[in-house]
Amino acid sequence: MLNYNLCFIRKEDRVLMINRHHAPLKGMWNGVGGKLEPGETPYDSVIREAWEETGIGLRSARFGGIVTWETDGRFAGGMYVYTADLPEEYKDAFASPAESEEGILAWKAVDWVVQPDNQGIAGHVRHFLPPMLAGAEPSEYRCIFKEGKLQACLTMPLQEESARNAAAGAK
Numbered sequence: 001m002l003n004y005n006l007c008f009i010r011k012e013d014r015v016l017m018i019n020r021h022h023a024p025l026k027g028m029w030n031g032v033g034g035k036l037e038p039g040e041t042p043y044d045s046v047i048r049e050a051w052e053e054t055g056i057g058l059r060s061a062r063f064g065g066i067v068t069w070e071t072d073g074r075f076a077g078g079m080y081v082y083t084a085d086l087p088e089e090y091k092d093a094f095a096s097p098a099e100s101e102e103g104i105l106a107w108k109a110v111d112w113v114v115q116p117d118n119q120g121i122a123g124h125v126r127h128f129l130p131p132m133l134a135g136a137e138p139s140e141y142r143c144i145f146k147e148g149k150l151q152a153c154l155t156m157p158l159q160e161e162s163a164r165n166a167a168a169g170a171k
């Protein structure tokens with residue numbers, strides 16, 4: 001099992017993001033998410049985190065794959081990543097950015113999020129978010145870091161059992 005989940009809630013051509021008050025990725029924009037709790041499935045945990053961080057009760061979420069980190073040649077962790085459509089009853093949520101204990105929540109245009117010169121987004125997001133939003137087959141996106149810098153993000157078939165289960169629709 002991996003330790004984290006991450007979700008990109010979509011509203012037309014924008015996604016709901018949080019400018020994080022706390023590490024990791026302090027001061028950067030990311031999807032919403034957090035740590036899996038003991039005994040929780042990746043799906044249940046992402047629905048819970050989305051609710052806790054945004055107050056949005058998702059109807060469902062689509063598993064996009066896992067993102068793993070390899071630091072100086074060693075596996076260093078990873079997350080289950082989901083995309084979700086904004087349920088109709090929340091269509092007015094975050095019409096203006098809103099601040100919480102966790103960070104500032106706002107809708108951000110996907111085009112802006114994936115621009116290579118955007119310094120406010122973790123470098124790996126532009127590699128995995130577009131295929132996930134396009135509905136690509138769930139994959140592993142392996143991020144290779146060397147001395148703190150992202151060197152490459154490789155797309156490979158899912159091997160991890162929990163990820164294969166999530167891809168098969170496990171809730």
Ligand SMILES: Nc1nc2c([nH]c(=O)n2[C@H]2C[C@H](O)[C@@H](COP(=O)(O)OP(=O)(O)OP(=O)(O)O)O2)c(=O)[nH]1
Pocket residue numbers: 004005006007023024025030031032033034035069079122
């Ligand atoms: N640890 C870690 N998390 C990352 C990285 N990249 C990335 O998108 N994330 C995501 C996964 C989670 O959605 C989020 C980190 O979770 P968090 O620390 O906010 O989790 P949490 O609030 O449940 O944890 P906590 O308060 O109990 O410490 O950031 C990374 O490089 N390291």
